[in-house]
Amino acid sequence: MSRLQNKTALITGGTSGIGLETARQFIAEGARVAVTGTSAAGIAAARAELGDKALVIQADAGNAEGQKAVAEAIKNAFGHLDILFVNAGVAEFGPIEQWTEASFDRSVAINVKGPFFLVQALSPIFAKGASIVLNTSINAHIGMPNSSVYSLTKAALLSLAKTLSGELIGRGIRVNAVSPGPIATPLYSKLGASEADSKAMAAQIQSQIPVGRFGTASEIARAVVFLASDEAAYTVGAELIIDGGMANL
Template sequence: MARLSNKTALITGGTSGIGLETARRFIEEGARVIVTGTNPDNIAEAQRVLGPDALVLKADAGDVAAQKGVADAVKARFGTLDIAFLNAGIADFGPVEQWTEAAFDRSFAINVKGPYFLVQALLPVLANPASIVLNTSINAHLGMPGSSIYAATKAAFLSMARTLSGELVGRDIRVNAVSPGPVRTPLHDRLGSTPEENAAIGDAIKAQIPLGRYGHSKEIADAVVFLASDEGGFALGTEIILDGGMATL
């Protein structure tokens, strides 16, 4: 299939995990892709995986000033943008008494503030029509202990999908969200301080998933392809939850 033929797509945090798999799926569907990341090794690997036609940029998702640089790079390379998948984010967990102001600000900068100003920076280059998909989280709906800040950032991001959908629909820009449950990515491998802690946390999370397994990056990427393509043309301000039943069973 070529559901994204002749489309140009930006994927933030696109050098690993869900972002990289989504970039791969977009290319399979005929899109030209731009991805961003910060880790030099991941950037090099993403360039290898996605091929020479992909534009791989180093950009800090939490740096407001850097967002205009991303938009400028998109305009210089492709002129306009049809799809933006705002996927970059961090997942820091801990009990309320351990949080510091600096850690709080870092989570909100990367997960909320930076992406918001990226949308602002992209407005002049977004095509008509265009699709924006935000990667939120099932944690926006759960009261999981230790997730207070992460869940708050994702709840803010989910609210942004709803409010921006109403604000931008007049420009024929659709804004929607995907809310994954636990997906085995490099992000989840850093939840603990040691491999043993990671394993213990992973087992505890898996026990909360009615389907009895972690999600796969491709399952999330396929939902993003749907929302980004003409097949999802009637989706506006909506949220696709892919959590193995965590929030409903």
């Protein structure tokens, strides 16, 4: 298909999981794609897989000042930007007693502050008719124990999708959000738990999903493709919840 033919796109956190799968689907739909990532290993792996079909940029998603450099790289490579998928994020869980100011600030910087200043930095080069999609979470809606900081950052990002949609629609820029439920991605292997604890946590989470399984990165990416495309030209300030029915419990 060619729903994104001749469009330019930036995917943050695009070197693994949902971001990488979305990059694959964007490319298949005809877009010129740039992705960002943090780790050298992830950058190398993405370059090896995507080859010359994507520009791979090393960037710290939580560094507000650094978002200007990302915007400059996009301007130099593409001249303008049609699609932004804000996907980079961190998921850290723990009871309220265990949180420190430093760990709180890290989650807020990566999940909220960085995305806000990236949109600001890219503002001058967004094309008329551009689409911004923010990757939030079902945790913005449910009271999951030990997810207080993660949930508040995703709720803030969801609020940002709604307020920016009103602010930017006058320029023809649409802002929407996807809110995934539990997705089978490398994110869960980065939580620092033992293998046994990780399996127990996964089983506990899966028991709360009515469809009885984790979602896939491909299922989220397909929704992002829709929101990024002209098929969603009348979709503004919306949230697509893709959670296997979890929020309905």
